[in-house]
Amino acid sequence: MNTPIRSGTPDPFAPARLGPLHLRNRLIKSATFEGRTPDALVTDDLIDFHREVAVGGVAMSTVAYCAISPEGRTDRHQMWLRPEAAGGLTRLTDAIHDEGARAAAQLGHAGPVANSASNRAKALGPSRIPAPMGMSMTHALDVDDIAGLRAAFRRAARIAVDSGFDALEIHCGHNYLISCFLSPLLNRRRDAYGGSLINRARLAREVCESVRAEVGDSVAVWAKLNMFDGVGAVGAPPGRYRGFNVDEACAVAQLLESDGVLDAIEPTAGSSLLNPMYLFHGTAPRRAFADAFTGPMRWGLKAAGPVFLKHYAYRPGYLLPLARRLREAVDLPIILLGGITDRAGMDSALADGFDFLAMGRALLREPDLPQRIRADPSTASACIHCNLCMPTIYTRTTCPLREDASTSTDRYDIDRGFRE
Incomplete structure (x- = not known):
């Protein structure tokens, strides 16, 4: 993140255009599951969550994991997009819009x-x-199932747009379903949706x-695309493992x-299935x-934690080395994610040719961080990348350090979390 700021580098806080949208700046709240839909419908708690982020200064807030089917x-x-959800979704987008931000x-x-x-x-x-x-095996989709899946995406998209969303992010990452089709490790099909990269990319396209x-063209549409599942070496050739x-990823982006x-x-x-960290x-x-968790999942995670939950040292802009490859491969605008928490990182990424900046964990700790960085470019994020927010998605996503001001980082242990 030490790229010198070139003349003409965009100001992260200046208005920008994404597809048909005029945004008040280049900062986007990334999709981080909120865990605030206990009945699979919008709640006041979810609305307050996104309203607070909008007040804090981002140009757009992304509502996470809007499933297309039960x-x-x-x-x-988790919420899934159906007619019964439309009323709450409209209240949600209205609340975001009332604070001057867009809703994705x-x-x-x-x-x-x-x-x-x-x-x-x-x-x-x-x-x-x-x-x-679910301690189970998946059902392998047949061609009719895939046609139904496409139809479900269309129905969900229509409900979202009719409910006031300005943008749609199509999740092609983290070994969710579309990402699994892209993976040579997880996709073992021998039909038009498996084998070659062209075939594995067919569903995403x-x-x-x-x-x-x-x-149509009235809303912005982008894809969240994995660059690396975290399985094998970054430069390893295609293969079973x-x-x-x-x-x-670069080839799929070009397609x-x-x-x-x-x-x-x-x-x-990364992979929610194989390597989330x-x-x-x-x-x-x-x-x-x-x-x-409870039961077998708890004991399984206790036993396999060091293997499944690996440690990767945090550094600002940690996805930049991979993202630069994608930046070079396509002319489409790129929304950079991963370790964007201060003004220096924002300026450096924009100087590198990225167009928009996505923020996640830092906004859980400080929803008003963009506003404060704009007022004072020397502002530092209070997020310490402890990732204790991650397990809270199973109840109600939050930053434990923000919720409990008495929590001290000197009691933190890499393997055990906060000591009692």
């Missing part, structure tokens, strides 16, 4: 990350693979095209760009994760 949820408490909905299907036991429905996948949350066909890789239906790409990384970097709160 079996596409990570569990039954993240459309996705959890695939093998879904909890089939909680959802009381089979988890889906490109092939028959484990779905650990068809879903993006279906969504754009449904909503390697997940989706940055070389393939999506050639289709002419997206306004941007948001590169991401690669997305976040920083401390792996293993004990806190295990304590968020």
Whole structure:
């Protein structure tokens, strides 16, 4: 993040355009599951969460994990887009708009990350693979199922737009369903949706095209695209033991760009199924994760924590090395995610050619951080990247350090979380 600021580098706080949208600045609240929909519908708590972020100064707030169907949820408490949800969604977008920000909905299907036991429905996948949350195996989609999936994305997109959302993010990351189709490790099909990269990318392209066909040009549409699943080496050749890789990500980004239906790409990384910490970097709160579950999942996480929840050292702009590859591969606007927490990082990323900046954990700690950085460029984020916010998604997503001012970082242990 030491790129010198070139003449003409955009001001992160100046108005910008994303597709058809005029945004008040270049900062976007990234999709971070809120855990505030206990009945799978919008609550006042969810509205207050996004209103606070909008007041804090971002140009757009993204509502996370808006599942397109009931079996596409990570569990039954997660919201899915259906007519019954429209009234609450409209109240939500109205609240965001009232504070001068835009509203985006993240459309996705959890695939093998879904909890089939909680959802009381089979988890889906490109092939028959484990779905650990429900202690089950996935149902491998056939061609008719895939057609139904495209239709479900269209229906969800229509509900979102009719409810006032200005933008739609199509989730093609983290080994959710579309991301699983992209993965040579998880996609073992031998039909038109498996094998070659062209085939593995077919579902992502068809879903993006279906969504754009449904909503037209009145809203912005972008894809959240994995650059690396965190499985195998970054530069490893395709093979049985390697997940989706940055070389393939660049090729898929070019295919999506050639289709002419997206306004941007948001590169991401990691796998909720295989390696979640690669997305976040920083401390792996293993004990806190295990304590968020009961029964076999708790004991499984206690035993496999060091393997499943790996430690990756945090550094500002930690996804930049991979994202630069994607930046070079396409001309589409790129929304940079990962360790953007201060003015220096913002300026450096924009000087590198990125167009918009996504913020997540730092806004959980300080929703007004953008506003304060704009007022004082020397402002430092209070987020310490302890990742204790991650296990809270199973109850109500929050920053424990913000909720409990008495919490002291000197009691923090990398493997055990905060000591009693």
